[in-house]
Amino acid sequence: MNRAFEKELSRALATELDTAAPKTLLRRCRAEHVVKQRSDWRDLLHCQFKLLGWKVWALEAMAALALYSVGRELALWEKAWTLRNALFGLSTLAMLTALLGLPFLYRASQYKMLELEQATYAGIGRPLVMRFLLLLAGETILLGVLVLNVRAAVPWSIGQLLAVLTVPFLAANNELLLLLRWVRPEWMMTGAVPLFAGQMCLLRFVQLSELPKGLPLAAGVLVLCMVLQCIRLAARSEYIAEG
Amino acid sequence: MIWDVLIDRKGVNRIQTELLLRKVQSGDTGALDTLITAYYPQILNYCRWHTADEQQAQDAAQETFLKAVRWLDSCGGFQGAFRPFLYKIAKNICIDLNRTMERSEISLESLPGEPAYQESGFAAAEEKANLRALTAQLEPEQRELVLLRFAQQLKLREIAQITGLPLRTVQSRLRAALKTLKMQLEKEDWR
Numbered sequence: 001m002n003r004a005f006e007k008e009l010s011r012a013l014a015t016e017l018d019t020a021a022p023k024t025l026l027r028r029c030r031a032e033h034v035v036k037q038r039s040d041w042r043d044l045l046h047c048q049f050k051l052l053g054w055k056v057w058a059l060e061a062m063a064a065l066a067l068y069s070v071g072r073e074l075a076l077w078e079k080a081w082t083l084r085n086a087l088f089g090l091s092t093l094a095m096l097t098a099l100l101g102l103p104f105l106y107r108a109s110q111y112k113m114l115e116l117e118q119a120t121y122a123g124i125g126r127p128l129v130m131r132f133l134l135l136l137a138g139e140t141i142l143l144g145v146l147v148l149n150v151r152a153a154v155p156w157s158i159g160q161l162l163a164v165l166t167v168p169f170l171a172a173n174n175e176l177l178l179l180l181r182w183v184r185p186e187w188m189m190t191g192a193v194p195l196f197a198g199q200m201c202l203l204r205f206v207q208l209s210e211l212p213k214g215l216p217l218a219a220g221v222l223v224l225c226m227v228l229q230c231i232r233l234a235a236r237s238e239y240i241a242e243g
Numbered sequence: 244m245i246w247d248v249l250i251d252r253k254g255v256n257r258i259q260t261e262l263l264l265r266k267v268q269s270g271d272t273g274a275l276d277t278l279i280t281a282y283y284p285q286i287l288n289y290c291r292w293h294t295a296d297e298q299q300a301q302d303a304a305q306e307t308f309l310k311a312v313r314w315l316d317s318c319g320g321f322q323g324a325f326r327p328f329l330y331k332i333a334k335n336i337c338i339d340l341n342r343t344m345e346r347s348e349i350s351l352e353s354l355p356g357e358p359a360y361q362e363s364g365f366a367a368a369e370e371k372a373n374l375r376a377l378t379a380q381l382e383p384e385q386r387e388l389v390l391l392r393f394a395q396q397l398k399l400r401e402i403a404q405i406t407g408l409p410l411r412t413v414q415s416r417l418r419a420a421l422k423t424l425k426m427q428l429e430k431e432d433w434r
Contacts, residue, residue, distance in 0.1 A: 002421070005421065005424075005425060006393065006421070008370070008374065009374055009378075009389070009393045009421075009424065010393045010394075010396070011371070012370070012371040012374035012375055012378075013374070013375065013378060013389075013390065013393050013394035014394065019283065019284040019287055019288075020280065020283070021276075021279050021280045021283035021308075022301075022305070025279065025283070025305045025308060025309075026275075026276050026279060026280075028305075028309060029275060029276075029279055029308055029309060029312045030272050030275060030276075032309055032312045032313055033267070033272070033275055033312045033315065035268070035269070035270035
């Protein structure tokens with residue numbers, strides 16, 4: 001009964017599809033439509049690399065070197081060099097790295113600095129994904145160097161080390177980027193405190209001896225983290241909380 | 244034009260629209276013409292329900308497409324569903340127009356003309372006219388939903404995007420509007 005009535009209503013209110021668009025409208029729209037030259041994905045990645053990539057990697061490497069040198073001078077590492085402390089240190093480093101980008105992102109959002117995005121077909125989400133991937137590439141290299149050093153001190157397989165080190169590392173790094181969707185940038189430092197606390201609790205519960213061995217497992221965990229974060233960052237909805 | 248084959252009696256679907264949009268953004272003016280031609284009847288029909296007369300409806304429809312074209316190139320190009328986007332623009336333009344004219348109610352004289360297809364029989368034609376008149380007399384919020392759903396054949400999700408209402412609210416208000424229309428129609432039949 002309802003369907004019959006709905007059909008009747010549709011027929012009564014139907015649109016006349018034979019109404020042609022006026023030629024003047026088509027001419028005006030063609031005149032309004034200015035095609036801009038846009039760059040593709042590779043050009044955008046190259047541009048992001050120049051703007052962000054190598055500078056942040058250099059900054060991270062310098063920070064890590066400085067920490068290591070100071071710690072060695074103070075003979076801290078011999079006493080504090082446990083896996084848990086190493087994980088916590090890496091998480092902290094990841095969070096601080098993510099925080100470095102915040103003033104830039106906040107200003108870009110506040111002043112609608114979308115010139116880079118407007119020059120491409122990529123919209124707003126994809127440049128953010130690219131920035132994330134570039135940061136991740138640098139951090140993966142750094143992480144690889146640290147894993148090799150830790151392995152020298154701890155007799156575990158590379159797979160176990162990668163699984164234990166990368167999950168909290170990536171989670172810490174990307175939790176802050178995702179927080180941008182809900183927390184205002186000026187409150188990010190406050191928001192980071194519970195994250196730090198959460199990471200420490202996470203490490204407490206990790207039973208390293210029960211982890212399965214195998215590089216495939218670690219690779220799978222790494223890929224899963226990266227894919228999940230890319231999907232969420234590439235979402236079209238606003239990724240920075242508006243005031 | 245090759246893109247004209249994409250338009251059939253029912254208009255373009257979402258995939259066809261996406262294809263046309265990509266062509267438009269790469270500079271194909273033929274695809275732009277096809278896109279406008281495909282959506283113009285729907286937008287004009289929508290504007291007819293929301294403006295005082297045919298001239299204003301045509302002005303509103305044309306302004307909708309001009310604004311949409313300007314927006315197509317902004318901010319890295321258009322992304323998202325095109326149809327709700329177009330209807331949102333049309334809705335806002337009609338609101339501005341009515342605000343200027345200080346008009347809030349639709350008069351029966353300004354209703355769109357004959358139905359799209361011809362059907363023989365005085366009773367059927369009279370029933371259609373009744374339904375159109377009854378629709379015009381609904382509360383503005385309910386009328387908007389009925390028009391978007393049954394006149395413009397939009398999906399509930401698209402209607403929710405255009406109106407900014409939650410999906411459940413759209414469903415419940417639509418149900419209430421249909422109930423009201425049915426009751427009014429039965430009352431008319433009894434007279």
